[in-house]
Amino acid sequence: MQKSSNIVVGLDIGTTKVCVVVAEKDESGKLNILGHGRAVSEGLQRATVVNINKTVDAIRSAVADAERESSIRIRGVNVGISGAHVHCINSNSEISVNQSGVVNSSDVNRFLEKAKTNIRYLDIDHEIIHVIPQEFIVDDQEGVLDPIGMAGTTMRGSAYIVVGMKTKIRNIKQCVEKAGLVVNTMTFEPVASGLAVMKESERKSGVVIIDIGGGTTEVAIYIDGAIRFSEVVKVAANDVTHDVAYGVKALYEVAEELKIKHGCAYIRDRSQDEEILVQGIEGRPQKSFLKSSLTLIIEARMMEIFELIRDAVQRSGYYEYLNAGAVLTGGGSLIPGTETLAAEVLGLDVRTGPPEGISGGMKHSINNPMYATVMGLVAYSFEHSSSQDYDAVEPREQQPPVADESSADDVQNQSGTRFVDRLKDWWDRL
Incomplete structure (x- = not known):
């Protein structure tokens, strides 16, 4: 079976999802997506492996989907690494x-x-x-x-x-190898996310990349074309969902659906209020809840995230050099109002960034901020000429790609002092 150095595979093992992308470069230098896979991740907390078997199962599931789409039997991958230990x-x-x-x-x-x-x-x-x-x-x-x-x-x-810590790195590698894959390279995820969503003018001018994932929020600062600072914040989108579940007294899955369908991160973006129905727990009757109250819960936690980011950026000493402002990415950036809230708290110009430089028929299925990290892993492999070990398989009949839905989050809630004060204020206003 023949191999090609023009094809690379990225593997993002996240707190809420595992993503795999198989890509090649076209004649214009853009990334052509040959296939992708995604599976719910239940074996990590805050980007750290806590259950080997569940993580292995998720990797196998995502890889199998990517292999079916691409007709490539995957062997070697570029794996993302993150967490507070890095x-x-x-x-x-x-x-x-x-x-x-x-x-x-x-x-x-x-x-x-x-x-x-x-x-x-x-x-x-x-x-x-x-x-x-x-x-x-x-x-x-x-x-x-x-x-x-x-x-x-x-x-x-x-x-x-x-x-990074040897034991935590070894656990990631062990999961990949138990899934039948080879770790060709490992890439720090804030570097990958930045590579995926940054425009060249932003990289040169000075920009902070903010990737809001399920379990962690990753921050990376680029000045004069090079990375200068990074930090992993241990508050992210899962915490928002847990707050909603606590605030409306609902199951986690119901809270996640409320966040996706009705959520907003900025109260002043709500021009009018309305009631929404909340599913009762285990057969209990439905109850009504105001959208404005839901927004206040989400805004409180999202504001805490951006306050922590602002503090980190100011500690870095590069705040005054961020001429291009900030780029938001990751699944947590998709909540309406997030861009406006981030600009207010950070005091910077802000935009939301999906992966750049994608071509081909599958572009629409990947052109989403939640795929920034995995696309950055692919881009990093090409940029650094990382050879990928894979086997070609017989072509299969391809099914039309289906647009992905937002991921479900599953991690324990954490609160900061500022958040508690803000939540108390919300209860008073409610």
Whole structure:
């Protein structure tokens, strides 16, 4: 069976869903989606594996769907990694350029290896996931993003090194391998999301990418074309659903449906109020609930998320450099009013970003912020020439793609002090 280096596979193992995308690059350099799969994820909490078997089952299910659509038997994948255990370190490095006086790829590799060895306080419980060059200075030429081919005698600069806990990384790899796959590469998910939704002008001007997932919210700041800061916030869309369930005294599944069908994250976007019916628990009678009350519950938690993001961005020291503002993505960004609320809390221009650079007939099924991470994993593989190990299979009759619905969230609720105060205020207003 033949193999092709022009096809890559991304695997996003999230708190609420597992996504797989098989893609190739077309002649114009855009991503052509050959197939995708999705399954409900019940084996993770806050992006950390808590149940190996459930995670393996979800991976197998999503992979099977992607294989049926693409007629590709998947073997190797680029897997996303995230969670509060992952942190990033800025490391400086300096080397002498090779004897030819022209920077080559070997020089860049030596530069990155030295950046890794310069890390302090990397204990035995952590390991390096990957190293991302930020900028190079060749002799006195600053701000170089790609130094290969430049003449000089010395090269210095900085690298962004992603570090995670060995045990948590091993659990992700174990799930992938038990599902019958090979981990070709692992990519920090904020990097992947940024790669998927950023426009080149935003990357250069200064932008913060905010990916609101089910269990975590991921933040990444790009300045002058390179990542400068990232953080994982442990409050996300699942917490919104749990708040709704608590506020209306309903089952989690009912609360999720209410959030999707009637939810709004900004009370001033509600021009008129109306009553909605809430399904009773275990045969109990239905009850009515005001949309404005639902909005107040959602707004309280979403405001907390953006306040935590604002605090993180201000701590980074890059707030004043975000000329392009913020880009929201992830399934949690789809709640109406989220963009307006984010702009108010962050004090930045905000847009919501689906994956960029997709072509082909399946574009409509992937052109959604909830697929930003998995599409970023695919884009990262192409950008870094990660070879994928897969086998071609006999073509099957293809079914028309079906548009995906929003995912169900399933994780334990957390509250911050500011959120509790806001919820108390909501009860007073109610």
